[in-house]
Amino acid sequence: MKTKTKKIVIKGKKGSREKDTLRRLDRIISILCMLKEGQVNVRELETYFDIDKRNIQKDIKLIGKKFQLERLGNTCNYAFAAGESLGSKSFLLDDKVFNTFASVVDLALASGIPPEAINRMLQRTGINSAPGSDIVHIMPRVIAPKIPHYEQIQEAIDNRHELALEYQPAPDREVKTHTLCPIKLLASDGFYYVYGFYSRDPENKRRYPKYRLDRVKAIKVLDQTFMAPYDAEDELKGARNIWSIHKEQERNIQIKLRITGYARDYFRTHDIIEGQKITEKTDESLIYEARIGMLEEITPQILRWMPCVTVLAPKLLKEEITSHIKDFNKLQK
Numbered sequence: 593m594k595t596k597t598k599k600i601v602i603k604g605k606k607g608s609r610e611k612d613t614l615r616r617l618d619r620i621i622s623i624l625c626m627l628k629e630g631q632v633n634v635r636e637l638e639t640y641f642d643i644d645k646r647n648i649q650k651d652i653k654l655i656g657k658k659f660q661l662e663r664l665g666n667t668c669n670y671a672f673a674a675g676e677s678l679g680s681k682s683f684l685l686d687d688k689v690f691n692t693f694a695s696v697v698d699l700a701l702a703s704g705i706p707p708e709a710i711n712r713m714l715q716r717t718g719i720n721s722a723p724g725s726d727i728v729h730i731m732p733r734v735i736a737p738k739i740p741h742y743e744q745i746q747e748a749i750d751n752r753h754e755l756a757l758e759y760q761p762a763p764d765r766e767v768k769t770h771t772l773c774p775i776k777l778l779a780s781d782g783f784y785y786v787y788g789f790y791s792r793d794p795e796n797k798r799r800y801p802k803y804r805l806d807r808v809k810a811i812k813v814l815d816q817t818f819m820a821p822y823d824a825e826d827e828l829k830g831a832r833n834i835w836s837i838h839k840e841q842e843r844n845i846q847i848k849l850r851i852t853g854y855a856r857d858y859f860r861t862h863d864i865i866e867g868q869k870i871t872e873k874t875d876e877s878l879i880y881e882a883r884i885g886m887l888e889e890i891t892p893q894i895l896r897w898m899p900c901v902t903v904l905a906p907k908l909l910k911e912e913i914t915s916h917i918k919d920f921n922k923l924q925k
Contacts, residue, residue, distance in 0.1 A: 619643075620651050627655075627672055634668035650750075732782065739777070739784045740805040748774050748813045752820070754791065758810040759803055767809055770801075773818040775825065778802060780834035787828070787837075791818050800827055802834065830866035833892075838885035847890055848904040851878040855900035864893060879904075887912050 619641055626632045637648045652670055655661065660673035748755050755774050760767045774788040785802040831837045851859045856878050860870065865882040872878060884890055887909055894901045894913055903910045 616647075616651070620654065623651055623655060627659075627661075627670070631664060631669045631671040634670070735782075741786075741808055741811045742777075744811050744813050745774055745777060745786050745805075749776070752817050754814040754816045754818060755786070755788075756812045756814055757786075757803055757808050760807055760809055762807075770803070771814070772801070772803070773820070775800075775820055776828070778828075778834065783834070785834060789821060789824060800824060800837065802837065832864055832866060833889060835886045835888040836865065836884070842885045843883040845884045845887070845906060845908075847880075847882055847884055847906065847909055849880040849890075849894070850902040850904055851880055851897075851900060852876075852902075853900040855897035858897065865889060891916070 622641075623632060623637065634645060634648050634652070637651075638645055641648070652661070660676045661670050662673045663670055745755065747753070752773075755772045757770045757772055758767055759770055771790070772786065772788045773791050774786050776787045778785040778787050784805045786805060786808075787800065787802045789800050827837050827839060830840075856876070859878055859880055865884060868880065868882040870878055870880055882890075890909070891912060894903065894909075895916060903913055
């Protein structure tokens, strides 16, 4: 296998999970470099990276989600499909390449790996930054060192196996066991959720519940397999936060807000709720309208931008915000 890509030896006191995350990120970039030069062979990649075949196949599968790959005959060789490439003259880290392993970078950051460590690794691969890659996203950093129960859930999703979850929804609530068919892992506001459906409860067969992973006390991958419903992922398309995963017919709460002051720019430039409507008024205020399924979809934004947001409708939302304010004032005394 001809390649100039160098493997990275990670030193220091980082945990094994963090090392594995960085190694996988480097491995995916290295395989992309090799594909740019020609075909790759799974067995040769096993030897080169000193890992088992299953991990290499997962890497190939991830790359195949963003690039068209061809399996050459009945061999273990893969190459870019005709017309697919990373660029002829220079190897630019454009949006398409970046998205290939963006999920791995997110996992690395969530694992507590400093961004500068990832940047150093990218530099050592010889990849140049494309226009737009100099954007620095300023946001709270996730403190959690890892995604709870990640290995078991990923195994269940990959192999379509049911999960048994011992779940405690709140500290003062009872721990109960749920049997779930997992479809996706969701990330929202620094928390991770397993998203799926119930196959053994006829009444809840079409529900798509989600469980916050830090509240899962124990987890077990079951032998029972399942087939995911064709529309299982459709409900995620319009979601803007973890509360907004609803079918269209369940979005039956019509909200109307008046936005003033420094909150106007935020509401103008953010798609907070799918299908939202913004009307500019002559007094420079905004009227914000949308349909939601749960009040939690919008209450955090209203509380964040007070006193620049007035609830015009519905009455239920007004009462909810008023209740939050009263509770806040009580705690300040």
